[in-house]
Amino acid sequence: MALIVQKYGGSSVATPERLKRVAGRVAENRRQGNDLVVVVSAMGDTTDELLDLARQITNRPSAREMDMLLSTGEQVSIALLAMALHELGQKAVSLTGSQVGILTDDVHRKARIAQISSDRIRAELAAGNIVIVAGFQGMDQNNDITTLGRGGSDTTAVALAGALEADSCEIYTDVDGVYTADPRVVPKARKLEFISYDEIMEMASLGAQVMQLRSVEHGKVHGVEIHVRSSFNRNPGTIIREVKEMNNHRPVIGVAQDLQTAKLSILDVPDQPGIAYQVFSALAKEAVNVDMIIQTAPRNGKADISFTVHEDDRERAQAVVGEVAKKLDASGVICNEGVAKISVVGAGMTSQPGVAATMFGCLAKHGINIDMIGCSEIKISCIIRADQVKEAAQALHTDFGLDA
């Protein structure tokens, strides 16, 4: 008898009909003799509807109260899924994040799981129940409700699988698995059978939003193999696991683009120590995540600093940098929105040279200008014009031998 953690996303439970279909699938697994912990997200557009309600009240909702509000979405789903399982003759019980004992820090809307108590779940499993857990939510040490950020239900599932030492963690979503590129952008994209934690983290951070980053981190830390698959068919999906278990790894396993990126530049700041610190510590204080950074070579004792942020952080970043620019006596701040990031990802590139050269050559061949360059161990990213990103993605997919 295996212990399986399954997670069904918002589109899989968007309507009562779909919820019943999920219940059928869960019941089938149960009849095969497995112990099941099922994590669910809010139904379809529920979260957006709740956000809209809040927007009618205020433009600057408190994060704590947003968590109080948003966490109701999953609570509705778990109650209904438990009812649907009862209707199929299965024993099932629903639990909120607080009831499970998912303890987080107190950073509302982006909380991190600190500890999971498995007592209540184990007791319910022992009583013969399928345990339905509200994804995306936990509670802090004050007993206040927290949420884990968009996609946080993945984190709930993976963290539970780790805490329960589950035999398997299945993430059901509306896509078949992880692809070498977004099929809407690159028609020749292929589904990957395996991908490493590091690779999918790079892919996810680049906008290929199959899994929430933190959920993969949890998987990596606790060694949880994650099976990403579709709730609408029976196809095998993609398994996320340690790279060392993979053979014949290509240098590049995927191409990803990110159009949700904005570039800011501070012009003519003094070329002296501590300037970059002033800029980026101010941004950090406002919780703005900075992605790529470049600083031009100084001329006449002045230099330009450019960096990119997620589109959502753009306004905040502009405000912060505007203040800092005044203090530094910079000549101005430029915000460039018509840009995108194109990246190639692959754990194999650490051992196989020439990936950067191939990438830059490919872009040059297609007349695509590179504005900024950034790398990690297993990723090379370029900022280019947003209207060239599709051509770039297709060309790179072909040149790195990824086409189907």
Place this chain on the structure above:
Amino acid sequence: MALIVQKYGGSSVATPERLKRVAGRVAENRRQGNDLVVVVSAMGDTTDELLDLARQITNRPSAREMDMLLSTGEQVSIALLAMALHELGQKAVSLTGSQVGILTDDVHRKARIAQISSDRIRAELAAGNIVIVAGFQGMDQNNDITTLGRGGSDTTAVALAGALEADSCEIYTDVDGVYTADPRVVPKARKLEFISYDEIMEMASLGAQVMQLRSVEHGKVHGVEIHVRSSFNRNPGTIIREVKEMNNHRPVIGVAQDLQTAKLSILDVPDQPGIAYQVFSALAKEAVNVDMIIQTAPRNGKADISFTVHEDDRERAQAVVGEVAKKLDASGVICNEGVAKISVVGAGMTSQPGVAATMFGCLAKHGINIDMIGCSEIKISCIIRADQVKEAAQALHTDFGLDA
């Protein structure tokens, strides 16, 4: 500085606009220097929408999962009200029933409050917060969410006022207060300045549903004065308190009618000990609440037993009584639906004789036949024909000197 508990019902918070108006009223009270605990219900039709969702899944939802589902309604309201108060520059924090520590028994959907911890609320008040509490909900000793039944938010408010020893408990609703009669039936009905716990319990049980019965019981037990008033205007409402504090109490303070009543008769049962016990213990076992009972004088060793039940219980009562009638060899069961109950209520009638005579005389004067009569300490009720109930209510209202 007074500590005030306020409760706003579903219609008072039905839309974001109305929620903002409630926030305005709360903020005004706060600016007057009061400590405030505000209990809210689910927004308008939310509960019905959730019930409808459940109905699309199953016709026999588990009570535990219904509580999990329904309790989200209030959670949405409290989060939004806290946001609306923040928008007005007020410090406010929302708390679910579990977070407050409203401990109930485990009778899901009709739970009774067993104990209230006031620690969290007191800490939040001490921190300068307006405390917004989700009405209608609590948790049992397993940490499972329970609900208190329809109108349960009143109970939450009154119980909190008791536990916190609040200076005042204000129930905001869509009516101005408690009236001497239903103004739709008796146009000359007047709003009462005061009413006793016992009186309003009699009025409520007669269908004048201003307050949930249990909330008044809580008020009586813990000596909480309850101020019922409208959230749509500034008029003073009706204060519910102990009768001993009231002067010049009239013998009758109100007239109430109940059209949701059905009369059942078992004909020709043997006139011997234990028969009534057999009938009413069978009904009690099926949780049918019996209201009025009469037994005719026996003829030829046989008697008729008649009783009334709430319309909702009629079918069940008929089934039970049909069974019993067979066992007792009764000659038949009659169910009479075209009846209504008309009552006069007043704590003063205990010390002022002649109320019954005035009532019966008034009905006779209007040619209204009395089918059954029942009394409590502070109430006299008559079963009459349903189509005469309006005339009876108006006539009694006049004859007892209640007209405006």
